[in-house]
Structures are given as structure tokens and as C-alpha cells.
Amino acid sequence: AQTVTQSQPEMSVQEAETVTLSCTYDTSESDYYLFWYKQPPSRQMILVIRQEAYKQQNATENRFSVNFQKAAKSFSLKISDSQLGDAAMYFCAYRRTQGGSEKLVFGKGTKLTVNP
Amino acid sequence: GAGVSQTPSNKVTEKGKYVELRCDPISGHTALYWYRQSLGQGPEFLIYFQGTGAADDSGLPNDRFFAVRPEGSVSTLKIQRTERGDSAVYLCASSLTGLAVTDTQYFGPGTRLTVL
Secondary structure, eight states: OOEEEOOOSEEEEETTSOEEEOOEEEOSOSOEEEEEEEEOTTOOOEEEEEEETTOOSOOEETTEEEEEETTTTEEEEEEOSOOGGGOEEEEEEEEEOGGGOOOOEEOOOEEEEEEO | OOSOEEEOSEEEEOTTOOEEEEEEOOTTOOEEEEEEEOTTSOOEEEEEEETTEEEEOTTOOSTTEEEEOTTSSOEEEEEOSOOGGGOEEEEEEEESOSOSTTOOOEEOOOEEEEEO
């Protein structure tokens, strides 16, 4: 079974600075998707960024980018120019690609605090 | 609708009671997922619907949990003989088809269930 590990229960960053959240995963499959979701206090999970395992190029979405190291099974999220609105729980998630209907497997999350 | 909606937002019940949690997916989405998020944990998969049928119910913890989606739109998660360990946030997500590798799961705000 696939597992996702987030080793940082909490992280903090100063406004306008950069922070990196770590994620590792375990799978025997060669093709899959990886995601970072943000969960603010409102509880609604919001997709931040997605990476396809067969793509070597790291995904980017505005201030958010990933460092995907397939051999190391590592998938970290970098947030540049941090804003107060970035404060939330961040979850790393894995999904198989077979059939496209597979469940998401989540890590335990990292709580990000942004200090003004 | 504009997004996934879930009702009620909060539900408090007594041990042994029966509860129903409702999910309204994004209009036109055929795939619907239920997840359970315990305190301090990431969401855990419960069940996935493709249309009216449960395509994967491997995450349901026991036979006290049941879910339906009779018309392929709204879904209801039903919990019989609730136990204190059932206390959690129950999240619903939907995606366009559930069959495409590029499908994104969009989450609702969840229902916080408290069993006293």
C-alpha cells in the first residue's frame, strides 16, 4: 500500500520570505500523481499544485513550486514571498494513475504559520 | 452549484444514535468521494461513487457505515449505532468523471461529527 509521510508537524515563516515543506512517499508503481492541498480553518481542502510522476519538470503555480525527486520519492513544496493568507494546514497526497478514479492517500499534514 | 456543499456543518449526537451526512457535488460531476479526517490526521478514504454505484468501498471501517447516491448526484453517508471513535470531520469531494488521470477532486467544507 502507498504511504505518504510529512515529517514536519509545524513550520513558521516570516511574511515575504520563502519556506519549504517536506513530503516523502512510498510506492512500487512507476506512474502516479502527487498533490499539495491547503486546508485553512474553514476546513475546505484547496488544491495548490499537482505533479505527474512521468514529467521530469517540476510543477509551478505562481508563488508555489515543487521539488520532485522521483528516485528519492521526495516531493517538497516551496512557497515564495509568503503571505498571511498562506497560513493553513498543508497536506501532501498521492494518487495512482490507473483508471484515474483512485483515491487520494494523504500525509498527516504540516501546519504553516506566517508571521507578520 | 458553484462548489461542493455539505450539510450539516456540525452534528452533535449521542453514542448509539443514527446519523446521516449529506453531500451535494458540483453539478455535472459523476465521481464522488467520502473521506474521514480525525483530529491531527490527514483525510482517509472511505468510499468512491461512479454515478449511482459504489465503485470502491474499501475504506469503510465496518458495517455501521453505509453510503448511497441513488440518482447519481447527492450522496448520503449513514452511520448506525455511533461510537465516540466516529467523531471526526467527514469530507466529501467530487470530480468530473473520476476516469481521467487529469481529474481534480474538489472538496466540500466537511461535516464535523461529535459523538458524546
